[in-house]
Amino acid sequence: MEGEPVNVSEFQELARQALPKMYYDYYTGGAEDQYTLKENVEAFHRIMLRPRVLVDVSRIDLSTTVLGYRVSAPIMIAPTAMHKLAHPEGEVATARAAAACNTIMVLSFMSTCTVEEVASSCNAIRFFQLYVYKRRDVCAQLVQRAERNGYRGIVLTVDTPRLGRREADIKNKMVAPQLKNFEGLLSTEVEDDEGSNLEAFAKETFDDALSWRDLGWLRSITSLPILIKGVLTHEDAIRAVEVGVDGIIVSNHGARQLDYTPATISVLEEIVHAVGGKVPVLFDGGVRRGTDIFKALALGAQAVLVSSSLHICSSNIRIFSWNCFSSANGGFPLAILKGWVVFDHHALMQLPWPFCCHFIFLEPTDNWFS
Numbered sequence: 001m002e003g004e005p006v007n008v009s010e011f012q013e014l015a016r017q018a019l020p021k022m023y024y025d026y027y028t029g030g031a032e033d034q035y036t037l038k039e040n041v042e043a044f045h046r047i048m049l050r051p052r053v054l055v056d057v058s059r060i061d062l063s064t065t066v067l068g069y070r071v072s073a074p075i076m077i078a079p080t081a082m083h084k085l086a087h088p089e090g091e092v093a094t095a096r097a098a099a100a101c102n103t104i105m106v107l108s109f110m111s112t113c114t115v116e117e118v119a120s121s122c123n124a125i126r127f128f129q130l131y132v133y134k135r136r137d138v139c140a141q142l143v144q145r146a147e148r149n150g151y152r153g154i155v156l157t158v159d160t161p162r163l164g165r166r167e168a169d170i171k172n173k174m175v176a177p178q179l180k181n182f183e184g185l186l187s188t189e190v191e192d193d194e195g196s197n198l199e200a201f202a203k204e205t206f207d208d209a210l211s212w213r214d215l216g217w218l219r220s221i222t223s224l225p226i227l228i229k230g231v232l233t234h235e236d237a238i239r240a241v242e243v244g245v246d247g248i249i250v251s252n253h254g255a256r257q258l259d260y261t262p263a264t265i266s267v268l269e270e271i272v273h274a275v276g277g278k279v280p281v282l283f284d285g286g287v288r289r290g291t292d293i294f295k296a297l298a299l300g301a302q303a304v305l306v307s308s309s310l311h312i313c314s315s316n317i318r319i320f321s322w323n324c325f326s327s328a329n330g331g332f333p334l335a336i337l338k339g340w341v342v343f344d345h346h347a348l349m350q351l352p353w354p355f356c357c358h359f360i361f362l363e364p365t366d367n368w369f370s
């Protein structure tokens with residue numbers, strides 16, 4: 001690569017050079033044929049914009065609210081497991097990035113820093129993502145620790161009754177580190193010489209009997225708002241609203257779970273329509289550019305989440321995570337800013353789908369690295 005990286009895929013290439021193959025493959029891989037992995041990105045490419053010109057864009061406000069919390073732009077940090085595989089500071093560095101960007105970080109249930117460490121490291125607004133284990137007592141303790149430590153929402157991930165079949169992890173015999181959150185509660189060690197240790201762990205630990213009934217259980221152990229992550233159909237979106245969730249995240253888990261699910265951007269409008277504004281609809285999957293975010297908002301998402309787990313240490317001071325956030329250096333959504341689409345959010349929302357943008361203005365940011 002010549003010069004400094006200017007977009008997410010160039011950061012990804014740096015990550016490939018910097019990380020052990022096992023971890024790089026884990027971070028970037030999808031399930032089985034990885035068809036949905038490609039499709040998540042390519043479906044965005046098929047959506048064209050319809051620019052309107054001669055609109056005053058000299059003052060732009062990208063801020064929005066998510067569950068009542070104001071964020072500087074409609075971009076949040078998705079929950080991704082085990083940040084210390086890529087950087088020694090792990091989720092604490094990511095949380096600092098969230099604080100610097102004035103956005104919300106969703107901490108993964110499978111984090112390498114503890115709920116408490118992340119909470120005390122910065123004042124970012126934090127949500128806590130939950131996997132439901134067979135050991136419900138462990139889940140309840142973690143949810144209560146999150147609540148005590150000022151997390152503002154629970155994100156229940158519902159697309160992982162078993163871990164997706166990730167062939168690179170099987171070949172690499174992917175091994176997960178011990179997760180500090182579970183120290184004294186549960187061992188994350190499993191014997192599995194056959195393939196992915198992570199998959200074996202999930203098979204042993206995750207509750208594959210999880211069902212709609214369990215939303216009642218979750219309500220009974222927390223007073224925090226509950227968002228459900230992993231919805232891909234209008235039927236499930238309607239059901240989620242009926243059982244009383246506070247938000248829906250349209251997601252196919254970055255194509256890491258069931259291959260041949262549709263690209264998330266292709267089902268967003270159906271879900272937004274079914275939900276009819278009763279609860280906010282958030283979105284993730286394949287977001288690599290500012291224009292992708294713009295398209296998701298145009299289709300009715302309140303905000304998008306970007307995966308942030310692949311940190312790159314570049315020179316001696318900067319830590320970048322390739323899916324958009326820089327933590328040490330001012331903390332702006334770097335790759336996104338490089339091709340950011342500036343828009344009048346409110347005007348856009350009043351216009352009919354699909355591409356009636358009030359205006360579009362591409363604003364590359366120079367000298368971001370100096």
Ligand SMILES: Cc1cc2nc3c(=O)[nH]c(=O)nc-3n(C[C@H](O)[C@H](O)[C@H](O)COP(=O)(O)O)c2cc1C
Nearest residue numbers: 027078079080081108157251253254284285286307
């Ligand atoms: C390395 C990695 C780890 C992830 N870990 C989790 C996790 O612990 N919990 C979860 O709900 N989703 C997890 N996800 C899924 C993300 O939250 C998100 O849905 C997905 O990455 C969005 O797609 P994108 O990677 O194309 O942005 C993970 C994704 C990646 C790439």
Ligand SMILES: CC(C)CC(=O)C(=O)O
Nearest residue numbers: 081110163198202253256
């Ligand atoms: C440890 C895994 C369950 C984390 C995850 O959700 C993922 O790798 O996609």
